[in-house]
Structure formats: structure tokens, C-alpha cells
Amino acid sequence: MQNKITDLKWDSTFFNKKIGELSVGQDHSAEEIKVNNYDLIVVKQVSDKPLSIPGYRETFKETKVIFSKNLYNVNSHLSTDILDTDNTLAVDSYFFELAYESGKYSRFLQDPKFGEEKFRELYREWVINSLNKKFAVKTFYLEENKVATSFVTLQKDDHTGKIGLIAADPNFQGKGLGRKLLQHAENYCLNNSITRLEIPTQKENLQACRFYEKAGYEIKDELIIKHFWRND
Known part of the structure; x- marks a missing residue:
């Protein structure tokens, strides 16, 4: 075959x-x-x-993992200090650097054959299309002095939600912002008939994997992804 x-x-x-x-x-x-x-x-x-x-050479390999959590037993109370881009005059540039941070383990950055410039362009597009609702139904964020310090984007497929981007500014990491945003996304899901939330990441991103496991998520699927570039 x-x-x-x-x-x-x-x-x-x-x-x-x-x-x-x-x-x-x-x-x-x-x-x-x-x-x-x-x-x-x-x-x-x-x-x-x-x-x-x-005629091809392998340049990159990663293990993509999908974390999953049933949301029946989480608290559905929405936090009042988390902002929703639907209700604010969000500026795209606030989120670009956060998006780059969220993608630091992305295969589009880790494989040097793509180049950092195209990686940044790709993630800028991701932010723009999340804010205009093409890639996400919601974008939640926290800010300090009118500048976003962390954010999360949420997609929806019937009764399943999916985190697209989630990141905190390195200067604000370790303060529980990611946990707070993730819990807010879970609560939004429950209030909108979304009963399961999935989060893709790389198995090589040990910090993210530990974070999701601590939040009650379990690995649902694993997939090996390899890049084979044509020999020049």
C-alpha cells in the first residue's frame, strides 16, 4: 500500500x-x-x-500531545478582573510578544529552516485572526498599566473547547496568571455548554506539561511530527 x-x-x-x-x-x-x-x-x-x-533530510522532530479535561466539576464563576477583547479596545500589538512567547517551542521556530521572521509573521496572523473571531470565539487577558501581561484564546467545536494560544510575559511568570486565565476559560466553557477542554502542546515543553497536569488535565493523544526537507 x-x-x-x-x-x-x-x-x-x-x-x-x-x-x-x-x-x-x-x-x-x-x-x-x-x-x-x-x-x-x-x-x-x-x-x-x-x-x-x-532525497530528503530530517531536520526536526517533536511529540505533539493533546491534554484533555472534563469540566463537569469545576467552579463556573467568572473572574471580574480578567478582560475580554469583545468588551475592550484591544490593540493587536499588545498580544504579539505574548504570542511569540507561547510559541517558543513551536516547530515553526525550532526548525531553523523556517526562520524566526516567518515564525513571527505566522503568530502575528494567529493573533489577528483570533481577535477577529476566525480562529477563536474568545480572547481573555490580564493587563497592568494598560499593557497585556498574559492572554488565552479559546476555540469551540460543538461541546468541546480548545485552547489556541496561552502565555504570560516572562516578567510576570510565576504569579499564577496562566492558572487564573485557564480557570476563567474553563468557567466560560461551562457557562456556554462546553463540557470538555483540550490543550495542544509539545511533550518537550516540560513546564507546560507539568502546568496542565497540575490543573487536572490528562494526555488524550500523542503524535510524532517530523520535518523532511528536500536536499539542496
């Missing part, structure tokens, strides 16, 4: 590269992979099996 590569059209346009995605099942071998002049092949595996693609 031949593995099929799917064109990633948005990624290809954004990065100006021909990018494809390949999901490799446990029963598929590397010899079955057929490529067609891609600049980058993003490989997704359910287990970390050795893999080689002729």
Missing part, C-alpha cells in the same frame, strides 16, 4: 514552499513513500519508527 502525501495549500502559500503532509501508519514502510518535488514533507506518526525518504 502506497502512502499518499496531501498538499498543505495554506502552508505552501504562506511559506512560499511546496509543502505536503504524510501520515504513516504502523504497518507502512519507508519504501512505500512516493514524493513529487516537495520542498518539505511533514510526517506524522503514531509511534516513533525510523524513517528515511530518498
Whole structure:
């Protein structure tokens, strides 16, 4: 059985590269992979099996984990000091640096083949499209002296919520801001018939994993993601 590569059209346009995605099942071998002049092949595996693609070099590997928590038993009281961009004159630039902080373990930054400039452009787009509701239904934040110190974005799919971005300014970390925002997002979910919340992160991001585990989340899924760039 031949593995099929799917064109990633948005990624290809954004990065100006021909990018494809390949999901490799446990029963598929590397010899079955057929490529067609891609600049980058993003490989997704359910287990970390050795893999080689002729003419391509692996430059990056991560384990993506999805944390999940049922929200039936959490307190549904909304905090009054957390701000909602729906009700404020939020400025995009307040959140850009926080977004970069949230993405410091992102494969788009960790793989040097993308470059930091494109990583920042990608996360700026993520912020803008979260605030205009394309990527998120809610953006909550805390501020000091009219500048955002932490924020969280929330997506919704039927009765499941998903955290998109969550971060605190490094100068304000260790003060419980992330915990406070996460609890607020949970409470919002409960008040809006969302009974489960999921959070994707990297297994290599030990600090984030410990934070979510301490907040009562458990790992629901794991996926190995690898980048194979065409040899120059």
C-alpha cells in the first residue's frame, strides 16, 4: 500500500514552499513513500519508527500531545478582573510578544529552516485572526498599566473547547496568571455548554506539561511530527 502525501495549500502559500503532509501508519514502510518535488514533507506518526525518504533530510522532530479535561466539576464563576477583547479596545500589538512567547517551542521556530521572521509573521496572523473571531470565539487577558501581561484564546467545536494560544510575559511568570486565565476559560466553557477542554502542546515543553497536569488535565493523544526537507 502506497502512502499518499496531501498538499498543505495554506502552508505552501504562506511559506512560499511546496509543502505536503504524510501520515504513516504502523504497518507502512519507508519504501512505500512516493514524493513529487516537495520542498518539505511533514510526517506524522503514531509511534516513533525510523524513517528515511530518498532525497530528503530530517531536520526536526517533536511529540505533539493533546491534554484533555472534563469540566463537569469545576467552579463556573467568572473572574471580574480578567478582560475580554469583545468588551475592550484591544490593540493587536499588545498580544504579539505574548504570542511569540507561547510559541517558543513551536516547530515553526525550532526548525531553523523556517526562520524566526516567518515564525513571527505566522503568530502575528494567529493573533489577528483570533481577535477577529476566525480562529477563536474568545480572547481573555490580564493587563497592568494598560499593557497585556498574559492572554488565552479559546476555540469551540460543538461541546468541546480548545485552547489556541496561552502565555504570560516572562516578567510576570510565576504569579499564577496562566492558572487564573485557564480557570476563567474553563468557567466560560461551562457557562456556554462546553463540557470538555483540550490543550495542544509539545511533550518537550516540560513546564507546560507539568502546568496542565497540575490543573487536572490528562494526555488524550500523542503524535510524532517530523520535518523532511528536500536536499539542496
